[in-house]
Amino acid sequence: MTHSSPFLSNDALLEQLRAAEPTLWCNPDYAPQRDDEAQAGLQQAVENWRMLAPLLQLIFPELEDTAGTITSDLIEVDALRAPLGYLDRTFGRLFVKADHALPVAGSVKARGGIYEVLMTAVNEARSSGFIAPTDPVSALTGAAAHSFFAERTIAVGSTGNLGLSVGIAARTLGYNAVVHMSADAKPWKIERLRRFGVKVKQHRGDYNLAVSAARDAASKDPMVYFVDDEDSELLFSGYSAAALELASQLIEAGINIGPDCPLFLYLPCGIGGAPGGIAYGARGVFGSNVHCFFAEPVQSPSAMVQMMHGLEKPMSVYDIGLTNKTEADGMAVATMSHIVAQKMQQRLAGVYTVGDDDLMRLLSIAYGAANLKLEPSATIGFAGPHFMLETAQGQAFSSQHLTPKAMENAIHVVWTTGGSFVPELQFQSFVDKGNALAPQFDLKKG
Ligand SMILES: Cc1ncc(COP(=O)(O)O)c(C=O)c1O
Structure with missing residues (x-):
């Protein structure tokens, strides 16, 4: 089934998508x-994170200052407005939610991966009687706990960052860890995992293939717990708690999100778990006043392809002739998670796509003007305000969903999802690549 869109017809959008041109799709089923339901889900996630905090504080010394919470800064980035072309006051205010600098894993995946590993550790320790249900989770450190976990394995499929967060958390507790990686995984991520004692299995195929190979291998061994990125309620829940953190940071900054001061979140999307979880939590906290957009590379728009076509059958980017090849490894995903697609059906405002050259331009600008160290995937949110204000689709969205003039007061939050752990040489090569390109953004052409 295809939807009839009040904006561009699906056929016209599909043509743009097939041609790998930057595209904004606004969800006709969107109901802010x-x-x-989202509020209750978010509340549960926040309570679970609180329960885990004493254990996190014990196992990760870098979390001592935050009493075992994994948080990132919210930073207003005025220095980026001119280079991005967002100086006009109609662009509202521009912020970065700095998950690229999250402790332990250096990416947004810390929020999902570490949560699922620790929740699993607590569940396994309780269900096997290693600790009593009333024992504090801080009992899961020390030699006996380490030996208990060493009899078990945690496995995951990953393009890189999920593997890092799951692998590091699992090894730190004492588990064996196996990460199945897609062909496009960056060598530095593989090396880092091996340094933590994680077993890395590289596959020739893409991400969805790595996940299914990991699932198959795990299903044969009852002592293996599989973190299923295509189908994990726990990952989704872990990410969702970020929305409450953002809400308190906005309040601290004196910002009252409401009908006249709407919040826009621009969320890099691969399989959909991280952006979906955050969008779900945000709907729970901000109700109708938040509008979440997923952002994807032009060759890997898995969420756009799926959401445009409805949820009856899985759709992949290959089905419309795209390659799924991108420098943005975290988003190199051909088919989105079905459970995320279901949860986003009415909650997601839309999806946009950006080409790799523009990601490199954004990376160089973010570093040069604001000293942000991002990986290519993490830069894509900066294109969000352009799509909202400078395209006919974006303007139609505002007329339909916002009160007049509200856009001028909008708070645009670019979720920067990874990068602080990228080795210096690799990072410099990204910056050089961006600087060597002609300055004109491809997405602003035409
Ligand atoms: C840096 C970065 N951003 C965004 C994403 C997308 O997250 P998800 O695959 O959960 O949609 C990933 C996934 O690995 C990532 O590494």
Whole structure:
């Protein structure tokens, strides 16, 4: 089934997508509203994170200062407005939610991967009687706990960053860890994992193939727990708690999100778990006043392809002739998660795509003007305000969903999802690549 869009017809959008041109799709089923289910889900996630905090504080010394919480800064980035072309006051205010600098894993995946590993550790320790249900989770450190976990394995499929967060958390507790990686995984991520004692299995195929190979291998051994990125409620839940953190940072900054001061979140999307979880939590906190957009590379728009076509059958980027090849390894995913697609059906405002050259331009600008160290995937959110304000689709979206003039007060939050752990030489090569390109953004052409 295809939807009839009040904006561009799906056929016209599909043609643009097939041609790998930057595209904004606004969701015709979008229903921004108060969301009790999302609020309850978010509350549960926040309580679980609180329960885990004493254990996190013990196993990761870098979390001592934050009492075992994994948080990132919210930074207003005025220095980026001119180089991005967002100086006009109609662009509202521009912020970065700096998950690229998250402790332990250096990416947004810390929020999902570490949560799922620790929740699993607590569940396994309780269900096997290693600790009593009333024992504090801080009992899961020390030699006996280490030996208990060493009899078990945690496995995951990953383009890189999920593997890092799951692998590091699992090894730190004492588990064996196996990470199945896609062909496009960056060598530095593989090396880093091996340094932590994680077993890395590289596959020739793409990400979805690595995940299914990992699932198959795990299903044969009852002592292996598989973190299933295509189908994990726990990962999704872990990410969702970020929305409450953002809400308190906005309040601290004196910003009251409401109908006249709407919040826009621009979320890099691969399989959909991280952006979906955050968008879900945000709907729970901000109700109808938040608008979440997923952002994807022009060759890997898995969420756009799926959401445009409805949820009856899985759709991949290969089905419309795209290659799934991108420098943005975290987003090199051909088919999105079905459970995320379901949860986003009415909650997601839309999806846009950006080409790799523009990602490199954004990376160089973010570093040169604001000293942000991002990996290519993590830069894509900076294109969000352009799509909202400078395209006919974006303007139609505002007329439909915002009160007049609200856009001028909008708070644009670019979720920068990874990069602080990228080795210096690799990072410099990204910056050089961006600087060597002609300055004109491809997405602003035409
Ligand atoms: C830096 C970065 N950003 C965004 C994503 C997308 O997250 P998800 O695959 O959960 O949609 C990833 C995934 O690995 C990533 O590494």
